[in-house]
């Protein structure tokens with residue numbers, strides 16, 4: 001299946017052929033993490049941990065089950081999640097007095113405990129995060145990593161003395177995201193959701209969205225400002241310096257295994273995956289190119305090459321299977337290994353190694369003696385270029401429109417006055433969703449496509465994946 005012809009089918013096929021996940025588990029939407037898929041997810045998790053630990057967050061791990069009465073304290077929140085919740089109603093044969101639910105997200109698990117942890121201004125800010133699985137009963141068609149019912153999920157939860165400090169946290173979240181997205185070569189836009197589309201219970205929600213090759217958007221995560229919307233019902237209070245009791249202001253930041261889905265979708269091609277070097281379980285594969293009578297010699301040189309690359313801190317694999325080199329190339333291209341090194345007798349005689357980049361297919365000869373530094377530099381180049389190509393494609397898939405008719409299947413930017421009524425007209429007439437208003441000022445100068453009033457900011461609309 002060709003990516004350009006049928007993206008959706010291509011995606012399913014690539015996930016299947018590369019064995020990133022096993023969908024045969026007998027609960028729909030709950031897939032098995034295979035060794036290869038889990039190694040990539042674990043690299044993503046490790047980098048999230050590095051960023052969060054490095055910005056003064058502490059990792060916690062809350063229980064999976066939430067009592068129904070805790071869950072229903074914040075009214076908007078429960079309305080938003082009610083239809084997606086998995087319930088636990090029995091313990092053995094006995095019905096439970098208070099029903100329990102599997103966390104769809106962890107606000108209602110954490111906040112009753114935060115109310116006990118936060119006492120005085122000295123306890124603030126409280127910056128925590130966890131990486132756990134969450135559960136949502138999706139009714140739409142499931143799709144590996146993109147729409148599942150058991151979701152591998154990162155969520156940070158913070159408490160602050162006032163709104164301003166919570167706003168500082170939101171800005172720090174943008175910076176964390178930007179550093180991570182660069183490592184993952186994933187382009188994104190920060191789009192503030194409309195009031196009718198924000199997270200249930202949030203004061204405002206900023207979505208982290210990327211554009212897929214079929215022109216649809218994929219939400220990779222979100223950042224929320226809660227103000228006191230949760231701290232009031234959950235009683236999260238602190239005593240300020242004057243002895244006054246105040247409610248904390250809260251934020252959250254969440255991202256899921258969709259990040260992996262986005263890497264597959266954005267970078268893969270008709271040959272298979274193309275993994276960003278920072279998350280690839282195998283960054284470099286060494287393939288000996290054997291000639292008659294010289295196999296032992298070449299194999300030894302390939303093993304030495306592997307050792308040198310490994311010492312440089314690179315995840316390298318020596319493919320010394322007894323199959324043709326062509327079959328090896330095919331397998332590693334499918335798996336998305338960013339760089340292949342070939343070494344044969346001719347290379348050995350000339351003191352060189354053949355480099356083959358997975359992203360461009362470019363072949364080059366480089367000095368054997370400088371392999372450690374050259375491999376590191378090539379991986380950096382691949383990563384930088386993967387990101388810039390993906391960013392360019394996202395730009396190309398974003399178009400301006402001045403009316404609501406004949407819109408292409410892309411991310412569309414148009415003028416909107418901000419009135420809810422005009423917003424609904426835009427969504428109904430285009431059969432698309434308002435994804436949001438850009439967080440960054442785009443210097444937009446236009447008018448609302450519905451009422452003609454001046455629009456100080458554009459709005460992005462699309463069909464969401």
Ligand code: ZN
Nearest residue numbers: 417422448451
């Ligand atoms: Zn309007």
